[in-house]
Amino acid sequence: MLGTLKHWKAVIGILLACSLSACQPSAEIDDLPPIDPNKKEIVFVTHNGPTTYYLNNENQPAGIEYELASLFVKYAFPDHEIRFQLVNSISDVIPTLLKGKAHIAAASLSVTHLREHLVIFSTPYQETQQQLIFNNEINQKPKDIKALIGKKITVPEGTSYEEQLANLQKKYDWLKWQSADRTNTESLLEEVADGLLDYTIADSHLAGLMQNYYPNLSVAMPIGPKDKIAWAMSKNSDPKMLAKINAFFSQIKADGTLRNLLDRYYGHNQRLNTLDVTTFLKRTNTLLPKYIHLFKQAQELTGIDWRLLAAVSYRESHWDTYNTSPTNVRGLMMLTEGTADLMGVTDRLDPKQSIPAGAKYLLKLIETVPARIPEPDRTYMALASYNIGYAHVEDARVLAKRLGLNPDSWADVKKTLVLLKNPEYYSTLKYGYASGGAPVIFVESVRSYQRILEKHQPGHNSELDKFKIARN
Structure with missing residues (x-):
C-alpha cells in the first residue's frame, strides 16, 4: 500500500x-x-x-x-x-x-x-525517538532526507510512523513509502538487515534492542520530535x-x-557497538561450540542458566582459554589466584576446571547478596561483585541509601558505583576507592550478550535450576 x-x-x-x-x-x-x-x-x-x-x-x-x-x-x-x-x-x-x-x-x-x-x-510513562534505520553493509548513511528519493521505505500499517511520514510529506511532496499490513516493526527491521528493504522506521528503544541481534542495522537520522x-x-x-x-x-x-x-x-541497550556484536556472533559459531557442554554442565551444577555463564565468560575472556590479564587473572572465566584456590582449581587454563569454578563462584556471590533483593537485580549485583568484589558493591548500596536511592535496585546502585572513584564519596565509605564504572560496563555487556544468546541458542533443562536468572 x-x-x-x-x-x-x-x-x-x-x-x-x-x-x-x-x-x-x-x-x-x-x-x-x-x-x-x-x-x-x-x-x-x-x-x-x-x-x-x-x-x-x-x-x-x-x-x-x-x-x-x-x-x-x-x-x-x-x-x-x-x-x-x-x-x-x-x-x-x-x-x-x-x-x-x-x-x-x-x-x-x-x-x-x-x-x-x-x-x-x-x-x-516513557519517551522515545522515531529513527530511520538502514543496512550499513549495503547503503551509506544518507546525508539528508533528499537522499531518500527513490528508496524503498516500509512501515507497519496503523503506526505512528505513518503519521510522522505524512507530516514530512507536507514539506517534501516527493516522499513516498509503503504501509504493510499484518506485520510489525521487528519483522521489517529484519528485512532491512537481510537487504530486502532500504529503510524502515523504529522507536529508539526497539532499534537499540534489535541492533544487538543485527549489527548491520544503523540509525540514518531521527524522524520528527520525540514521542511520548x-x-x-x-x-x-x-x-x-x-x-x-x-x-x-x-x-x-x-x-x-x-x-x-x-x-x-x-538499560543495557547501546552498550555494545557494531564490532562487538559482529565479533560475538562470529565466535558463537566458531568458539562457543567447544565449550557449550561445559557451560550446560555448570548449569546442572549451580542452576544458573548456561547462557548467562557463557556471556560472563565471553565478557571476561572472549572464550580464549589462554587469556591472561596483566594482573594474572586467567582462563575462560578469568579467575584470580585467590578465587581459584577458594574454588579448588589447580589449573586455571583448563576449561573443565575454570567454567564450573566460575559458575560456583557466581552462585556464591548470588547467595551473598541479600535474599530480599528481587531478581534480576540480585543477579546483576552478583555480576558486579564478580567484576569488582562484593565489598565495593556493598559500599555502593550504602551510598545509594545515603543519597535517597534504592539500595536494592540495580538501576540505582549502578549510579552510585561510578561515584566510588570520587574522593567526596569513597573517603566516607568502608572499602574506599574503586573504579566503579568497570562493573557497570561489565554487567550491561553481559546482559546484552546473554540476550543475544537467548535469541539464538536454546535453553538447557536442568532439575537443579534454583534461580530465575536475569532474562532481559
Whole structure:
C-alpha cells in the first residue's frame, strides 16, 4: 500500500467511523471475547513484541507492558483478575478498544494528534525517538532526507510512523513509502538487515534492542520530535479508571519502580557497538561450540542458566582459554589466584576446571547478596561483585541509601558505583576507592550478550535450576 497523506487520512477516517458506527472489524478482533461486566477482571489489549508482551524462556509472560499491567491491577484492583487480549499487530489495538473488547491498551502506543481523536491517553510513562534505520553493509548513511528519493521505505500499517511520514510529506511532496499490513516493526527491521528493504522506521528503544541481534542495522537520522508513550482507553471509559491509571504511574515514578523496569528491559541497550556484536556472533559459531557442554554442565551444577555463564565468560575472556590479564587473572572465566584456590582449581587454563569454578563462584556471590533483593537485580549485583568484589558493591548500596536511592535496585546502585572513584564519596565509605564504572560496563555487556544468546541458542533443562536468572 503506497503511503501518502491522503491514504493516512483515509485510514484515520475509517477508524473514526468505527468509533461512531457499526463498522465491521477484522475477523481477529471479532473473535476476541468481549468484556464481561459481571466478572471482576481488567482486560488489556496488546500485541506480541520485545517492547510489549512475549513469552520468555520459561514460557511465562514477560515484557514491560505485561509487568506494568500486572502491577497496576495489584495496585488499583487487588480483588480483580487480569486478562490480556493479544492482537496480531499494533493496527488492531485501537479498533479492539473501540469495539469494547478491552478496558485498556498497553501496547507501546505513542501519543499522536490523530490518535487523540480516537482515544484517551494516560499520563505518559516513557519517551522515545522515531529513527530511520538502514543496512550499513549495503547503503551509506544518507546525508539528508533528499537522499531518500527513490528508496524503498516500509512501515507497519496503523503506526505512528505513518503519521510522522505524512507530516514530512507536507514539506517534501516527493516522499513516498509503503504501509504493510499484518506485520510489525521487528519483522521489517529484519528485512532491512537481510537487504530486502532500504529503510524502515523504529522507536529508539526497539532499534537499540534489535541492533544487538543485527549489527548491520544503523540509525540514518531521527524522524520528527520525540514521542511520548502512554496507555489508552476509549473515550466512553469510566473517568475513575483514568484517574487510577494516572495515580499508578505517579506512584511508580516516585518510588523508582518505573525507572527499575525501564532499566531492566532497556538499560543495557547501546552498550555494545557494531564490532562487538559482529565479533560475538562470529565466535558463537566458531568458539562457543567447544565449550557449550561445559557451560550446560555448570548449569546442572549451580542452576544458573548456561547462557548467562557463557556471556560472563565471553565478557571476561572472549572464550580464549589462554587469556591472561596483566594482573594474572586467567582462563575462560578469568579467575584470580585467590578465587581459584577458594574454588579448588589447580589449573586455571583448563576449561573443565575454570567454567564450573566460575559458575560456583557466581552462585556464591548470588547467595551473598541479600535474599530480599528481587531478581534480576540480585543477579546483576552478583555480576558486579564478580567484576569488582562484593565489598565495593556493598559500599555502593550504602551510598545509594545515603543519597535517597534504592539500595536494592540495580538501576540505582549502578549510579552510585561510578561515584566510588570520587574522593567526596569513597573517603566516607568502608572499602574506599574503586573504579566503579568497570562493573557497570561489565554487567550491561553481559546482559546484552546473554540476550543475544537467548535469541539464538536454546535453553538447557536442568532439575537443579534454583534461580530465575536475569532474562532481559
